Amino acid sequence: MSASTTPDLLVQDRPAALRRLLARPELGSLIAAVAVFAVFAAAAEPFLRVSSLGTVLYAASTIGIMAVPVSLLMIGGEFDLSAGVLVTTAALTSSMVSYQFTAVTWVGVLVSLATTLAVGWFNGWMLGRTKLPSFIVTLGTFLMLTGANLGVTKAVSGTVSTKSIADMQGFETCRLLFASEVNIGGLTVKATVWWWLGLLAVGSWVLLRTRFGNWVFAVGGDASAARAVGVPVARTKTVLYLGVGFGAWVLGQHLLFSFDTVQSGEGVGNELIYIVAAVIGGCLITGGYGSVVGSALGALIFGMASKGIIYAQWNPDWFKFFLGAMLLLAALLNAYVKRRAERGPR
Amino acid sequence: MSASTTPDLLVQDRPAALRRLLARPELGSLIAAVAVFAVFAAAAEPFLRVSSLGTVLYAASTIGIMAVPVSLLMIGGEFDLSAGVLVTTAALTSSMVSYQFTAVTWVGVLVSLATTLAVGWFNGWMLGRTKLPSFIVTLGTFLMLTGANLGVTKAVSGTVSTKSIADMQGFETCRLLFASEVNIGGLTVKATVWWWLGLLAVGSWVLLRTRFGNWVFAVGGDASAARAVGVPVARTKTVLYLGVGFGAWVLGQHLLFSFDTVQSGEGVGNELIYIVAAVIGGCLITGGYGSVVGSALGALIFGMASKGIIYAQWNPDWFKFFLGAMLLLAALLNAYVKRRAERGPR
Amino acid sequence: AGCSSTGGRRAEEARAKAVAAGGSAVTTPRWKVAMVTHAGPGDAFWDSVRKGAEQAAAKDNITFLYSNDAQTQNQVQLVQAAIDQKVDGLLVTLAKGDAMADVLGKARAAGIPVITINSGQEFSAKFGALTHIGQDESAAGQAAGAELASRGRRNVLCVIHEQGNVGQEERCSGAQSKAGGSFQVLYVNGTDMPDARAAISAKLQADPSIDTVLTLSGPMAATGMQAVQDAHRGVELDTFDLGPQVVAGLKSGTVGFAVDQQPYLQGYEGVDLLWLYKSNLDMLGGGKPVATGPQILTKDNADALAEYVARGTR
Amino acid sequence: MNDALSPGGELLSLVGVGKSYGTVRALEDVSLTLRAGEISCVLGDNGAGKSTLIKIIAGLHQHDEGTYTVGGEEVRFDSPRQALDLGIATVYQDLAVVPLMPVWRNFFLGSERGMRRWGGLRLAADGMRATTREALARMGIDLHDVDRPIGTLSGGQRQCVAIARAVHFGAKVLILDEPTAALGVKQSGVVLKYVTAARDAGLGVVLITHNPHHAHLVGDHFTLLKRGRMAGSHPRAEIGLEQLTTEMAGGSDLAELSHELARPSVADPLEPPVSRETRETREERPQP
Amino acid sequence: MNDALSPGGELLSLVGVGKSYGTVRALEDVSLTLRAGEISCVLGDNGAGKSTLIKIIAGLHQHDEGTYTVGGEEVRFDSPRQALDLGIATVYQDLAVVPLMPVWRNFFLGSERGMRRWGGLRLAADGMRATTREALARMGIDLHDVDRPIGTLSGGQRQCVAIARAVHFGAKVLILDEPTAALGVKQSGVVLKYVTAARDAGLGVVLITHNPHHAHLVGDHFTLLKRGRMAGSHPRAEIGLEQLTTEMAGGSDLAELSHELARPSVADPLEPPVSRETRETREERPQP
């Protein structure tokens, strides 16, 4: 009765826009990343050198490449425990196909892509068909891939690591694509960094600007509501798993072409690091909320913390302790910033 | 108008009771466990020997002791990634306290209990205070404990494993309680089996028959709804974490008193196995549904599969592959049975 | 006091009153040496390596930095981080062979002398390392195999506690090549002792003809002993590497023999040789690999070893 | 007789449809025909099977018995997508919105609009925001910030989004499950206006409501469900508001109730006896 | 004047209460007093702030401004538990049930009944099942299998469980947020009977409803909210059904609407112009 005309209606634009900015899921992680950087810049003199920056960026990129599709998958409400070993599978396949058939390495690279996509598709298909939780499905894939990595490698090569393919045709061009490095004013930027940035841009654009991205949010937020309004839930999730397969392929090729040989037992445990990066970056573990850029910040935080402790020469026995504490503090700061932002500018 | 009197109203009791039985979360896992047993009974002659049964039971019990509190926690909607290393922390604390203070081992055992409960309480408290996802909180604890296990052990003992306490007072009684074995008609039953059965009975009773159990289902199913009707959500979750601490304590003491010394790097990765047992046993990863008995069946399935492959002498290179396939098949069978049961006796 | 007990720390203190603490006795500037290994966290073997290195560093007035990661790419990043820190010398394990080529090239370009330790002898010279200090894993395996053969073990079970670990595979296959009789491999989870114990028990139950269990580390030997006990059969346990329980086992006869590669020596010599190189351009053996093993230890050595093992330097 | 009432061709029809959830028999032998330009009301007690019926029509569930034809062809939808593609838009009782997603993304969910410049790949986000804002404003909900998560809207506001969405995307058939339940008097009026407008535009509307006033105001045909079975099917001409209310209340009516409430002197009103009549509304029967 | 109407002592009162969600101002300067044996209706448009108001009373949210007193003492609840302990039972609009839990466990959630034999530790499950069954039967919902997950009940059935629960555990104050929204005519009648019975038993009731008929039937006092502010507060004596409906509809009333609907000849009814009046109902304003 009295409130029919409020004069401040006109200024409501600004707070809303500001709030929209503040409510972005990545704001908190950005501030957390800056804080972690500040800590190590103060604690470790070598941390600020250009060459160290390259090392940290490289470490972050090898996590970040996978964190992009993994965060998309988590926004879509699912896990992938097989992501870590799938990277090794990608590298092994590529290496063994090239070597055994004495083919140009590109053949191996493409067969590897087909393999990782097939595994991704299998995960998505199992999920859709069986309605089992993705935790169990991808745990099964994880164990089976771990076993197959070892079993196939031993059966084919006779040892647990592959033979070197450095002298094969196509190796150099592949290396250029996946494992080269450029020097920009003293800063060594590895190829993975470019891949990371590229995936980041594409992933973020897809998530925020396309119909498919809308579906990703929806299937993660409430799959049955999404289904009710006509979103193809199973298909969306399968595509997300294909994305993880693609990421694993890129990283796997990097491993192969920068290290020549591949150990069949590696990659186990990395799946958790990818999830950690996504969660520190603001993804909800239950799905429906998060951002791709955040996952990149999460990867950066993880990369900075794990290498920063080395640069700072803190007692190596306590390495994991410091790492855990840094991650927890980063997550706390992130949450604090987000809550402040939501409460609004009072 | 026409359906006012249906003569079959009287027989509705039976189908309802039957359905209630069929809808029990553990039915599927029971059948899956029987199936896994049948497979190995057929594939591996030594699997059926009494002595083998003892080995399988022992393997299952060391998973099952932790799977009980972990499944309760998962029904309550939370994760605990620190559960695996917490076991090691429990063993280390007990050993080091006894040794350093040259105290009766019971002192160490009690200090260890206080420690694991404190860690559990910390997890619950952080969760309630910070509203961070439990994945991140317990990941932080996980890393910090891993680091502290190593750091403290090295600082105290000078090496990465503890000194033997086998010659200390109280060791024998502790061993009797935590690491003894009884021979029942050729079947060697380790103390862990009794602990497992005890925890199982208590856990299941608490979940199904007490007010607290009701709260566990509620906070896992919908925490805000639970809060709205007056359930103390944070306190319930903290108690669940205390339960995990208790389980870790039991298993840690077993570890110490059956192996005399403890390596500080152990336990990493086991948290996932506990979660796997709970999930195979029918717990929803998102909370609100599951059973303690199911987690025991999950532990049994895991124990049977991982040891059965050895008894069957399948190619050891492919061990993990077989394990993954068995788990996936068990989960599939579980889901299939459950869906059949829900569709009703048509 | 009522809570007092026998054994424990007081006993230890009584046993060993003091170990003379030697300060540095050299006049060279304070150099910085980094060691990057492929060890998992909390591994007793690597702890001995570190102890040796730290001891030598203290003696040689060197700042010693240690880091480790079991995954190839991470170990490479750690080496890179050491280069970023401009260390004066680098000790690296080459378990992953080829993977280290690039980053060691960078170390050379940065003028950092490198000595490789432990494993990867065949790559050492190729990557421009000054020398290699360690034990050839295949040779160690073969030594173990020969010893097994001479003891007349006919059916051996080799327990690998880290699936896909090259060094462990080499030890087993080396042993297999010389052991003669039947030879099997079992994979167990090295971070879960109860599970490993049950797995070894299961294997012994499944195949009653197994007469020897060969483990690849000190702690795993202790677990193997438990499993052998569970089996209630006359199975002999042999192992690579040492540990308090292994020595106790040697003494009591439950462990047949242990193949040692003297990890302490690898760390100590690594740092010391780097110091010698930097201060006097010395290189032991003219850069040929320095072997620290294999050394076969049996009941006869047990008594002498006990003290050093308890100290964590053997 | 029905023919006289039908202003258009048959859009969809259900014949003898049945559906069970496990052992719960939710629907049995229900038939319904929807014609273009007709509002068909489905009425019934709580648990009578109304939502189940429309979920079958919308493709969210599948029927176990009977036939379902759309435009003369028998169908069996695997997913609501197929129903949507045939022009059947639905407002579900439990809303089908994704709480954490912004209002405008929810509005367009499943029917996103692409930008022509990007080959339809890129979302026309600004246009979608504006459309959402307008569609809501027309219902009397002036939501400036359509980027708010829809979970932070009030119950009625969420309901309005779901209705506006269905109206916006409904091509031939509009299905509304208790659309006005959470709405205020004014918003209810707007929704009823929409419903009649849709009818006048030649759409067929299936409307579920517990409000006999609303039902009688707009309905052309009334189907009564009782414990999963059809308890009556009347064209508008055959039934008055009074009779409708009586049928919906299962014998008692609101007037009687108000009479009762005016004299609150029941013996123990907190414990009314379980009458034979309430017994009759038991909704759950095992299958034979 | 109010005193004449109050049949009992003051149970709770809000004075000048305000509440913001982030930048959304949901309530501003709202006052309300509830007396024993009184039914106080809160009315208002969608998004007016009704649910926010009762969430503050129930202890689910905290107020930012003003004072809230219960039984004369100022309170500030940290959790709904504290309100429950003071005898304030609530039915929330979004229900607060846990979908996967059986009906009977939901019914007793937070107020479980223990067995005396076990020192109250062990749940008296059978008794609880029976109580649940009875309480629902009294509302005309005959649910044989109370072990069904509550998520499988129909919308109205779930609503009935929530109401039955509040009635069962309500000691002094009963708060109902649109309890009859999803209910059929008969069930609505039962609920209204409960409400009056509770009043007669000396409880205070806060009732939110969009149905002016229901409100007028039972309400003793009417508080009108508009965009988070109080737009009126009338004792029953001062306001008739007609006036109430008009106020609730913000000017237009149902009669007029039915008039309009009867002649569906609006120019473009699917696109009604955004009138000045709907503009007025914008619910969201930034804070100064």
Ligand SMILES: Nc1ncnc2c1ncn2[C@@H]1O[C@H](COP(=O)(O)OP(=O)(O)OP(=O)(O)O)[C@@H](O)[C@H]1O
């Ligand atoms: N959690 C929240 N976060 C942000 N804004 C909210 C939240 N809950 C409610 N609001 C806003 O507060 C205002 C009042 O909401 P409230 O739920 O109290 O309305 P209501 O009167 O109950 O409406 P209805 O009749 O539709 O249920 C609305 O503008 C709504 O969008």
Ligand SMILES: Nc1ncnc2c1ncn2[C@@H]1O[C@H](COP(=O)(O)OP(=O)(O)OP(=O)(O)O)[C@@H](O)[C@H]1O
């Ligand atoms: N998913 C389900 N599983 C089992 N039973 C169900 C399920 N959904 C509904 N039912 C049961 O089917 C019957 C019909 O439910 P339905 O939701 O169609 O009722 P309704 O007529 O829409 O009631 P309301 O007016 O309360 O919304 C009810 O007995 C209900 O309990």
Ligand SMILES: [Mg+2]
């Ligand atoms: Mg319904």
Ligand SMILES: [Mg+2]
């Ligand atoms: Mg409301």
